[in-house]
Amino acid sequence: MIIEMAASAIISIGSAPTHGASETAWFVADEAEEGRRRLQESYAFGMAGKGVLSELLQIVQECRDPNWDGYGAEPVSDGTYHLAEQFLKALPLGTAAPSIGAEPDGHLTVEWYRSPRRTLSVSISPDGDLHYAALIGTAKAFGTEPFFGEAPKAIVDLIHRVMAA
């Protein structure tokens, strides 16, 4: 059996969760996941291909010791690193590449930046909360979304607003 899926279909279904129990459903889910993994590695679509996952690893290595900022910062934990990696991979394929940072409370940050007044920062906490804040001209938005493996719509919408031409 050959099942072909267009890239657009894989992009649109995000992390491709399956609720089916049949062999065919699992096969389709596996194929979608494999396609998504390949697209993640492409420069055009994926965070891995754009070097974001490498940057994440680099920041984690720089911030894994206590007091990494000279002011008493908490270290970034392995758990937070894995959550950040999952969050980045859960973003819709084709999402603009963010930059990675860290905050002194041990949260990792993912930032989309056009200008000082057009920016979105998402903090990934060790307990899986996504705290976000955005400046979009004179407007501002901030809040918290839980992360259960899929990128929250509120955050995806803000990425589009910040990065819109």
Next chain:
Amino acid sequence: MSNGGNVPPIDSNEWLARFILSRSHLRPDRTIKQDAFIPYPYPDLSVTRHLQLSAAELWQIGCDVALPTGKTLYGRADVRVFVFQQRELQVVPDPLIPENPNHSIVVGWPADKPAQKIIAQQIAAAAGKALEPPPTQK
């Protein structure tokens, strides 16, 4: 350096310095990420008043923060007091004698993280680009 025994009151127009000791807090164009202004250990954000310090003395304080812990001083964010006050924050003198009589803390931060982040973003936007330390003090 200012007199540690007689701390002048904080003026809304005076300058404060926040030393940047993490490369991840700067963007490639040297604008400053909000990450550098998140208060931790909560609820204080540590800053240094320029007051009567020369540029060299100010940078020396940054080096004194960085060197004992083996950190690199990547830059300095300068922000006026009123930028904090406009966001309902207060700047309070907190002299560290003898190492930094101009040391102060920014207090009054909200407890929840998203509210801290939006304030930190606004301060970072006001701060503009980080100043680069002189070559001898990098």
